[in-house]
Amino acid sequence: MELSRRTLLGGFAAIASGVAGSALAGCSSGMNNAGTTAKKNTATELTMWCWPGGLGKSVLTDTIAHFPDPKIKYSEIGGDFKQKLITTFNGGTSIPDITGLKGEDIASLLPQAQRFVDLKTLGADSILGDYLQWKVNQATTLDGKVIGLPIDVGPTALFYREDIFAAGGLPSDPAKVAEQLKTWDDFFAAGVQLKAKNPKALLVWDATDLYDMVVGQGTERYISKDNKFIGDQDHIRKAWDTSVKAMTLKIDGKTPSGGPDWNAGLDQGTVPAHIGAAWVASDIKSAVKTSVGKWRLAPTPSGPANFGGSFLAITKNAADPQKAFDVIKYMLSPDNEAKAFADAQIFPSAPAAYDKPQLTAADKFFGGQVPISVFGPAAKAIPVAYQSPYDDAVAAPFHDELKTVQTGAKTSDAAWSSAVSKAKAIAKRQGVQ
Template sequence: MELSRRTLLAGGFAAVLGGTVVGCSSGMDTGTEAKKNTATTLTLWCWPGGLGKSVVDDTIAHFPDPTIKYSEIGGDFKQKLITTFNGGTGIPDITGIKGEDIASMLPQAERFVDLKTVGADSVLGDYVEWKVKQATTLDGKVIGLPIDIGPTALYYREDVFTKGGLPGDPAKVAEQLKTWDDFFAAGVELKKSNPKALIVWDATDLYDIVVGQGTERYVSKDNTFIGDQDHIRKAWDTVVKAMTLKIDGKTASGSPDWNAGLDQGTIPAHVGAAWVALDIKSAVKSSVGKWRLAATPSGPANFGGSFLTITKNAADPAKAFEVIKYMLSPDNQAKAYADAQIFPATPAAYDKPQLKVADPFFGGQVPIDVFGPAAKAIPVAYEAPSDGAVAQPFKDELKTVQSGSKTSDAAWASAVSKAKAIAKRQGVQ
């Protein structure tokens, strides 16, 4: 679903700002303690759009010694990083890790500095707890500080809703559309008066959000497969219900048809993370000012959000930590939000002036009034290193239900069977 600047901003393979990529070490010994010598240069890797430009520029100016060499890496960032780790040279001191990749990096925690060893305990409480837990190993090592998070909300067209007999005021929408059943019922009513307006843009896109509203996923902390249990089946059935009610627009987010549908009112709603606002704003022309924000039906979820980590190759881990602590402070997270809609992982930022601005695009609403409470209420769920791979069959099989090639029960059985096989190959019980 994440078809936005989080994954699609990539330019060339390595667009470098401020110079070429420079490694601070000639090799990597993952079995030794982090280096303690003084660095003359600290290298920092991230992907295009991952950090606010003004924050990067300010951080480079704030730390003249050692010099910070910042590089934007296009293409498959995770694969580039892993290849560099395995090659043993050119490894950055500080590197971003995308939220969808952090779980798979936890078993490789020896490649990163445990931030608790360089002073992180003094700032971990500044970030939402559930996000810190995503970068924490089962034995308590913390390998990353959060760059951002992706709390969800309901984006909707106030004009389309009211013409279809639904409430338009955000508070009333939140009250009437408290659950997915409420949301789907509203979609049925809307379709009666406006057959082209389907309240669910793409039911298969909705699946990850529904799963993310729970406290369990596909693998438990004791490394047992639980993807066949009621919490996943409930998320599955929720998505299938939207298909059965024929309020599913089958239009993938980020596609040209999605862009057009948002502006034309045939896609009158979208449930997505805070950063989706940029995608909607860039997609529409005639519906500026007609959009509103309300709470996500059935509760908040998170979609996206990344981390900064320090590699074991860092020449000066203590200095590297000072850099990421400064870059990811509440003041700088607020600045990154103002620059590029990079939503802060530090609740203290929510009271900064940059986040209290009324947005004319949303009819004068202040987005933080919706996203702030959501960010604080997102449930904590354990995400296993194998989670992404184990989840994929469920997403694939939902598409067969959507296309009509399989019944829900048949597709479910196939998804569970495939997921169990993948889990077993990855060492899950």
């Protein structure tokens, strides 16, 4: 299977501590690194950047046809999109009028809000209510500027093998799974029961991956709105202990998602479940051959989280910001977000799309289940949590130290102490109190 969106998210977390400081260089409004004013783009064309798979192909084609003057010039940018965008900003030339901003990058780009047009100045107030409020909040600065309109979101759910659950004595019907596996303790108890009957079927694919899920279910992360380090508090320790409990119960498959072992395990039943964002459905569908129709969906134990989901922004270099806004408003209408879901499982950020035929259809892969019946309520119930520009950098030691617990190199308490100490040091270097 090709590199998944989930793999990209994980890769960002691993390198975040090295990039957080450098990515914020050259932040003066309308200025490049040389200190000269970056030129406005010409009005002869409207340039747009995004990454592969970031936009629905049919929607993009339709939008280009719908706005012939000026002509939209679309560029698909591979590799490290954020770094290429920052480098272009700093160079002061060839800056796109419209650009995608990845959800995992948005917090670190908010301090550079002066690079982008505040969409409220273009009339965005009239449509912001069409989108999930928590998602709009992610692209909103502390002083109220909105730098991006949401493309998509990544609400989570439990993907599971109905046949493996049934053979292991667990409930297999989605409604019964939802009723019995309400909490992480319920989920772990089911994992212990399943392993007793099928030792190869480990319910937790990778316990270190579970950690971010639990953090994402909360209303606080590592740094508070008043720029204080809170990564040593109970809400983070709870996520840590939940991850470690899966290891202690020996239901941890130690199989990171997106790799060949994970792909094979989905079909073979050694990875009988996965908790992930809506877009993980496309990863699973492309990986399996023999288990088509045997997969089902249920709510995430202990509540939903969000992974991924991006934005379209307008740069201060845009020749005609109002025209650019008309374009992104059109592209991200509920009707077009529904079409993008049909194109590439890009899950809509506008709830009105959830009633569209593209999302209400039954899915044979999931045994005729309607995925929106699970993902729709999850998307609306994502907890609101402030994310600091430095959160990913500060989170990195927790991920690294959890792996030492997983391998047996350290005890949970020793690894926790080390993670907190390293995270505090990173936070301090970033100016966090």
